[in-house]
Amino acid sequence: MVALDSPLSTPLHHHSRSKSRCIKQKKTNYYWTELSAKSLSLQATNSSLIKTLFMPPHHSSVDPKQILTGNFAPVDEIPPTECPVVDGELPPSLNGVYIRNGPNPQHQPHGPYHQFEGDGMLHSLRISHGCATFCSRYVKTYKYSLEQKLGSPAFPNFLSGFYSFADIARCAAFIGRIVTGEIKPRKGFGSANTSLTFFANKIFALCESDLPYVIHLTPEGEMFAFRCSLVVPPFLTLFHFDVNGTKVSNLPIFSVQRPTFIHDFAITKRYTVFAETQLVMKPIKLVMARGTPLDFDPDKVPRIGVIPRYATSESEIRWFSVPGFNAMHIINAWGEDHDENVINLLATNGLSIEHFFHELETVHFSVEKVRIDMRDGSVSRATLSPTSLEFGRINLTYVGRKSRYAYFGVADQVPKMSGVVKLDLELGREVSSRFYEPGCFGGEPFFVARDVSVPDDQLDEDDGYLVSYVHDESTGESKFMVMDAKSPNLDVVAAVKLPQRVPYGFHGHFVREKDLTEN
Template sequence: MFSLSSSSINTLFHENRITERTPSATSCSFYKPHFQAVAQSSKSVNKLGALPSSSQTVAVHHNPSIIETENNTKKVDPKFVLTGNFAPVDEMPPTQCLVIQGELPQSLNGAYIRNGPNPQHQPLGPHHLFEGDGMLHSIRLSGGQAIFCSRYVKTYKYNLERKAGVPLIPNFLSGFYGLTDLFRGTIIILARAINGQINLAEGFGVANTSLAFFFDSLFAMVETDLPYAIRVTQEGDIETIGRYNFAGQVFANMTAHPKIDAKTGELFAFRCFPVFPYLTFFRFDTNGLKEQDVPIFSMKGPTYVHDFAITERYAVFPDTQLEMDTMNMLTCKGMPLRSQSAKMPRIGIIPRCATSDSEMRWFEVPGFNGFHIINVWEEEDDSIIIIAPNVLISENLFQSMDKLHFSLEKLRIDMKTGMASRTILSKTSLELGSINAAYAGKKNRFAYMAMGEHIPKMSGVVKIDLELECEVSKRTYEDGCFGGEAFFVARDAGDPDCDEDDGYVVSYVHNEITKESRFVVMDAKSPTLEIVAAVKLPGRVPYGFHGLFVSENDLKKL
């Protein structure tokens, strides 16, 4: 193992020239995405990264970082969505990595895996960042050594389109602009189903959002489909086992952020839908048996609910101003979402074991649009505390992500009086955060948040003291360096006497100047979030979404 001296342990991305290793340098097999230019009859086609011009020549490209599309509206403009470190990469077989800064902690044994979009084919039309095929980027850690691997989640959609060599399933988030587009897309899907080309019952999800570990299994998740079971091999490779329908108990879709009660082993989840009932809550017992659905009839409109939380007794849901709206597609307004600025945001609290919506209580929280929830707990005075980033302008969540700004807040819901209060914890725009998982649903003190001044590129990490209600540690990446979710890993998850912040914050960080990606490990206790180790990765890791650290003990269960 190669490491630098202690004097350089906190220097990040200082090299001027780095020769990148490509997948072709290994002897292992891998699948490379294939992209072709699509001929346009009368409209010019812009290359990614090129400025529009009055006359352009359409060329055929086989580089997966070059994708062309016809509709370049801002929210689906490929010049933003699929260029630079947003561009897709090839699969990477398990490859040994160099620790080029510090040393990997001996206690860090397991695999950090991060999910994200990586389209395998050229989109035939507009493309939103959220629509790419799911790719998992894993770094397996053992004894101070690291093995990196990138693999697609082999979803039904992925396998179908890989065999066909072209996209078959339209992009529902960005692909329809008017009734004609929607009608054509529907007819194409139905015709292919009738001809036996596709099976509608298999779902068309891309499994690109998050990962979850429950029932001694690892899953890649997306909220528009069911989970896909995943396995990480001893050699560090990633295998897709298949789509998981909970023994036929769930037929449609579920949240990408299910919650597991570590004490009881119960699993809690929900699904939201653009038609009534808009929200349905459900749970599974310790044996994996699903309890009856609880439709939330008191959800007044088709709110887009991305995340929720559980406490010892309750489940907590945000009812924000962002709603699903299929009429947008019919009226040529693009994405099937709308922001209802006149709507009063609410927080819904329902007993975990509720059997009907009659047990749901709603609390108005003016100005609060929370889409990710960091933690929730119950206080002794019968109040509920919610830690969550507030999206200050909700229409920017999908429409103009580069304009997103978040306010990390602590909400207090008084269950006796019905009153709600908000406290701003930081003036920095913070999102994609985590806590020590042992404190999920319980009172905790620290949160680790990614700085999002350049959403969805994150420029650093901040540690928040939830008791003092302020920032206590901060690390900003060097110029040109951007990371993703700040994920906390406990030093010893099995030791109840360890301090809550005794552990590490990990993230993939990409240097846009050197074109190099690294895995960075920071000391969560350090007042500067000191860098403990940096691992040079053999391939680029595109910006993505949520990750998970799976311990060695849990990997053995897969």
């Protein structure tokens, strides 16, 4: 009250009526001020409450502000740029182009974002007679082109999931654009950010969320592929293409009775082999804003399906229960004899797979050799290394037949690999390894045969090179590393300094110069 009266110059006992009105007015102003302050405070509280209810804080695994940092942050496209060879010499066997795929969102995500998402970007290194040229380009998918035109994201990140009404509202807007014809889902909605293959003189960028899905090529030039449906059956469909790229058949597999995360498969001379894991898809979680539709089912028993390569009916499939076997990548499969009465499968098994989505860095990946006896239905397994290994590759000329060697990235924090390990499948153990310098991380080690002029059957299986992009987090620089796959320590043969960093990504492929010329 003193504060209200203090502006008056007249003593309190003078002009009592005027003073009374002044005090009353000041009281009214005070109460209005206090009420306004409380109202603003209430509005701030409501705003905070609305923000919490409608846009709750993202889990760290889907928070773009936390994920898109360091070498996970996107980079711009870069035109063909010459690169210096800073260590050793590039061998003649590497004349061609190495291309690696990976996520690289062109726009800052508006909602949840997982490191598996983002527009596909191809980082390629063209090698010719010891010289190297680097280039990074987006895969021009329908999704990428449309969002480039709009200048902002238009497709929800369904794998990340929905966590709030705001996420559902964005999905509703997306559906509205489909209804009005602004977005045409038949043109595709995937990001093509996962892997690559070379087929029918064409390079295909692959991703589960869009065609052409996952592919394996045979020595005869055929292509086998599969796709998964997340909503309606069949939840798994197998495809077969001839050497000209013409689709010969597609076979729906209705014995996969619910949407399942099937990421890879393998082929032998007679069979197609794939693994059904405990990771399932629950689209209802999107409708209820309960996060990612990818879920772990502890009651589900993983299975391996084996079906003839040229099967015409699903009745030809055989299922084998393999408890605890959640295959992420299947590196190879082969039969022990001509009739393939016994099939061997080499794959990485995700332990503690329930943490696959939100805490991927805690998942240990065990390399296992699985033996399936087609006669009596028995299944046995052997672990080949105590180290957590992922992104395995073999000499591709051994796809579908017995291979002795496989090469893996050391999976400290997928997709960051701290080194490379070579496994001898006959000895059942590690035989050589190379770890990168502290703070340096690579990716999938891709095998390239040493001498293309020598027939494959006259070369040792491991006579070649391992190539990968390696990033130095202390300097922010990336290099292309070439290692001798046959040497005891996977010796570095050459290193190329790249003009810009290459974000951590997934799978790659090497295409030889002669194949590029033919194309």
